[in-house]
Amino acid sequence: MNRIDLLLKEANNKVVNIYLTAGYPTFESIVPIIQLLEQNGATMIEVGIPFSDPLADGPVIQHSSKIALENGMTTELLFHQLKEVRKISQIPLVLMGYLNPVIQFGVENFLKNASECEVDGLILPDLPPEIFEKDYQHLFEKYNIYPIFLVTPQTSEERLHKLDSLSKGFVYAVSSSSTTGKNTGFTDEHLQYFKRLASAGLKNPLMIGFGISTHQSLQTVFDFASGAIIGSAFIKSLDQKKTDFGIPAFMNQIINDK
């Protein structure tokens, strides 16, 4: 059984999914970071594959991607590192990347490698669902990698169900129409949108991401969804000068408000 399903079926606790950029802050920091995250309450990890032109990302993730590439991160090296991760952790792993590096690696080759590293899901924000269905769905199935699609406040009811039907594991709801890392706080409009999603009768569990940076925003999301994805706020908090990267303090703050 896919680890994402296992985790979400337990369902007693809400999922805390932390996004990190592979290769940031240092080339090999992914192994200790995932270990520390798991020890401090993360229950799922989203590994961002750095890209030179991350269109959907705000300044924080742009910066981390740039540093990661300068540190020498590549798709191939990432797969080596993920094998190391799997030696110390069985946490559900979701890869997230822009389509171009995946295409250059070869989509099937990418999925095969991901499967060998026991990756559970893949998010490709700029892969159109029609192209996914036509060219790649059978490969995701062959390698048992869950495809996860994004939905936004602008996504129509019809399309929401279409994206839900193509997704496996969970649907990734973007909290507002924005690039990553805009934390303006949730308004009534956000809450109405979350409510609409929660009662839409989706076949998949719902996870909400983008703009979650405080304990309070995390709790708000937990009221409507199975889990939350925290990205920019975490990346920003990473402190290279500390041996624990400041992770225990960050996690304690955001989960326990302490």
Added chain:
Amino acid sequence: MQSDNNTIHPFHVDPSGFYGDFGGAFIPEMLFNNVEELRKCYLEIIESPAFQKEYHNLLRDFVGRPTPLYEATNLSKRYGARIFLKREDLNHTGAHKINNTIGQVILAKKLGKHRIIAETGAGQHGVATATVCALMQLECIVYMGSVDIERQAPNVARMRMLGAKVVPATSGSQTLKDATNEAIRDWINNPDDTHYIIGSVVGPHPYPDMVARLQAIISEEIKSQLFAKTGNENPDFVIACVGGGSNAAGAFYHFLDQPNVKLIGAEAAGEGIYSGKTAASLVVGKTGIIHGSMTSLMQTPDGQIIEPHSISAGLDYPGVGPLHAHLYHTKRASYLSISDQEAMDAAFELAGLEGIIPALESAHALAVLKKMKWKKSDIVVINLSGRGDKDLAAYMKNLETK
């Protein structure tokens, strides 16, 4: 209707937004609604009589179209062919870019958008956008790479005078690619009231087709003007520079299905195609995705986009419109690489022989003359996409080093 067109016209976009293997709309869901809205209505709006009337009236009275087709006799003598220059440099604001911005701003109004964003490289598209926004009284924000802000200072001043806000793009190589990234991010963050006027035949479908249609006025005019001057509406050659490829798309458009008309694009080789400092995206690029489009782009084996280099800010782009990737791979058009110095020399040659100072971008098209063997009977149309005022600093520098 579109699919009918497509069976007859192998060089036009198909109903799913592709030119052969190239094009499409590879965009994150956050952009879907805006792009889908455009896709659904762009043809209907552009082909409506009301749009056509407003577009053509403004092109005539505000832009100054038709632009002349000028027979360059001194240049013709030097190269031994009949050479005509399509004078897009004589458009209001000094380049072909305004053909597109006039069209898109009318479209934006019909969509009820009141905030306009654009990216710019040389600043010509930024100026053309700022101009039509002043005309239509719309808010205008132009993203421009910090490096370009410096090397195209006169255009920055013009945009500001026209009331636009110029926002520096400070990421990456701080040129056109990065300005485009920033404009796309702006659109993601402003999904309701904003229209993004892309300045070339790049980006997700329907932009490449929409911009090509709005630039197609260039070849429409060439046909009738050439017929009046030579008795034949089809030249032997059409030559244009290719950054994203909009002036070339416009100059090629009505000749795409005329196999006897040879189409030549001039890409910026920068310091040479093997120098690592180039912008020749077709010749050195590989198929991939940039700014939502499957096309040819300069990238590492790992799929990271490579920073381009060209002396001309308008050609300093690591990708190219999907139409050109298709024309290149099907060999319908050929693409030559022109170095910084060859472009520079061609600019001085035109100034000296014809009394016209071209834009550095357009000088790349002129430099093709030296690279080909011509027959006396050849009728050659070169699209002179813009004027050179904005490039005077670069031209002066070249004079000093001579």
